[in-house]
Amino acid sequence: xxxGDLAGMLREVTGADAAWVSRVTPDSRxxxxxxxxxxxxAALGALLHHRYRIDLPAxxxxxxxxxxxxxxxxxxxxxxxxA
Amino acid sequence: xxxxxxxxxxxxxxxxAAAAVAGAVRERxxxxxxxxxxxxxxxxxxxxxxVFPTGMRxxxxxxxxxxxxxxxxxxxxxxxFARFTLPAVDRAVREYQPDVLVxxxxxxxxxxxxxxYGLRWASLAPQSMELTRPLRALPKVDGWVTDQLVRxxxxxGLPTGSYVDPRFSPYLVLAxxxxxxxxDGFAEHFALVGPALGARPDTGDFDRSRLLxxxxxxxxxxxxxxxxxxxxxxxxxMSALAPMDVQAVVVAQPEVLPDPPANVLVAxxxxxxxxxxxxxxxxxxxxxxxxxxxLAHGVPxxxxxxxxxxxxxxxxxxxxxxxxxxxxxxxxxxQLRAALYAVLDxxxxxxxxxxxxxxxxxxxxxxxxxxxLAALAEEA
Numbered sequence: 001x002x003x004g005d006l007a008g009m010l011r012e013v014t015g016a017d018a019a020w021v022s023r024v025t026p027d028s029r030x031x032x033x034x035x036x037x038x039x040x041x042a043a044l045g046a047l048l049h050h051r052y053r054i055d056l057p058a059x060x061x062x063x064x065x066x067x068x069x070x071x072x073x074x075x076x077x078x079x080x081x082x083a
Numbered sequence: 084x085x086x087x088x089x090x091x092x093x094x095x096x097x098x099x100a101a102a103a104v105a106g107a108v109r110e111r112x113x114x115x116x117x118x119x120x121x122x123x124x125x126x127x128x129x130x131x132x133x134v135f136p137t138g139m140r141x142x143x144x145x146x147x148x149x150x151x152x153x154x155x156x157x158x159x160x161x162x163x164f165a166r167f168t169l170p171a172v173d174r175a176v177r178e179y180q181p182d183v184l185v186x187x188x189x190x191x192x193x194x195x196x197x198x199x200y201g202l203r204w205a206s207l208a209p210q211s212m213e214l215t216r217p218l219r220a221l222p223k224v225d226g227w228v229t230d231q232l233v234r235x236x237x238x239x240g241l242p243t244g245s246y247v248d249p250r251f252s253p254y255l256v257l258a259x260x261x262x263x264x265x266x267d268g269f270a271e272h273f274a275l276v277g278p279a280l281g282a283r284p285d286t287g288d289f290d291r292s293r294l295l296x297x298x299x300x301x302x303x304x305x306x307x308x309x310x311x312x313x314x315x316x317x318x319x320x321m322s323a324l325a326p327m328d329v330q331a332v333v334v335a336q337p338e339v340l341p342d343p344p345a346n347v348l349v350a351x352x353x354x355x356x357x358x359x360x361x362x363x364x365x366x367x368x369x370x371x372x373x374x375x376x377x378l379a380h381g382v383p384x385x386x387x388x389x390x391x392x393x394x395x396x397x398x399x400x401x402x403x404x405x406x407x408x409x410x411x412x413x414x415x416x417x418q419l420r421a422a423l424y425a426v427l428d429x430x431x432x433x434x435x436x437x438x439x440x441x442x443x444x445x446x447x448x449x450x451x452x453x454x455x456l457a458a459l460a461e462e463a
Contacts, residue, residue, distance in 0.1 A: 015418070061222055064224065065223070
């Protein structure tokens with residue numbers, strides 16, 4: 001999975017415009033930069049599972065609050081690499 | 084006659100419902116006192132009720148969103164507020180000798196004191212966060228919250244072996260939502276009574292004659308937005324509203340919105356409950372209190388959630404068909420406008436909101452909450 005793939009999925013689950021998607025970088029935080037809410041995160045989880053067999057809820061369940069706050073796009077890309 | 088001590092937080096989303104329930108308890112002939120910030124409570128509850136003052140601590144996390152807001156809510160407010168108010172709540176209980184304590188889920192000191200003296204207590208759930216428990220999907224975060232509560236329990240001198248979650252009375256949990264939103268499957272001692280609506284202080288001098296009769300009316304009420312969030316959100320709302328065939332009332336400080344379009348009135352204080360019956364749609368952040376006020380009047384909503392339980396509430400109302408969820412940070416004016424036209428033009432939204440109103444009415448609101456509390460006192 002490449003950054004572009006993930007950005008495309010983020011666009012699908014958020015309905016955001018191309019300008020927003022173009023600002024997504026590996027260092028973007030899902031919480032504090034992209035402002036993904038729980039509903040969008042669940043939708044992203046469904047896409048990741050369907051397309052890449054990645055279990056996002058299980059991964060998130062292993063994170064503490066500070067790790068969730070600091071969760072970045074590159075962490076999901078690494079997760080895809082490991083999957 | 085029984086004596087009820089209400090313990091709540093100096094935040095409207097928490098105290099409004101508590102005040103409505105306290106009023107209904109008094110109407111049943113019981114005695115009520117409060118432990119809380121007297122400065123905050125007096126305008127809400129009047130002068131003829133005893134307040135045991137606990138002092139006031141500001142909540143400084145208002146500008147945080149998302150997971151960071153959860154962290155600042157607990158570390159910056161709920162936990163220090165519990166420590167700060169514990170001695171005063173303890174004094175209130177010793178002086179007033181209540182039969183039952185009625186305690187906001189986030190006013191933890193109340194539950195600690197109730198357990199200290201072995202008194203009966205009820206929990207008030209003015210939010211969905213501690214009701215539908217979304218954090219259960221994040222066990223480490225859920226555990227982090229529990230750790231803090233267990234620490235407060237121990238600091239209060241309560242025996243570790245007898246720990247009871249201070250957010251959940253084992254006797255009665257009164258939640259100001261309904262099954263139409265929050266679903267089913269709650270334990271027997273949970274009562275989802277719907278919104279508890281009561282008189283509101285300081286609704287300002289809003290001039291209703293500025294609203295044209297016969298024109299569709301939208302209320303925009305987003306709570307107190309931090310300056311940067313307001314500067315980000317309101318301009319998009321104005322762009323959305325300007326070309327629409329509606330009149331809109333926006334609850335905000337006029338200096339935040341210096342140049343509104345011709346069809347938009349900006350007022351710092353608005354008699355929201357008085358206006359509700361005349362409204363066609365409400366735009367809100369999805370705080371349970373505000374959202375349920377609209378639904379209690381059968382008014383469909385557009386919800387732009389910011390933090391805490393607001394995304395949960397937004398998802399619930401969307402699933403119930405009585406509203407549309409938009410993204411607070413990201414929605415463009417045309418998306419916001421489309422969402423508003425959807426709830427205004429498609430009668431299905433209004434019908435679904437009407438069904439929720441009927442379910443709220445059946446649930447009984449403040450009166451039913453008071454009935455359950457009186458029953459609890461009789462068992463004591």
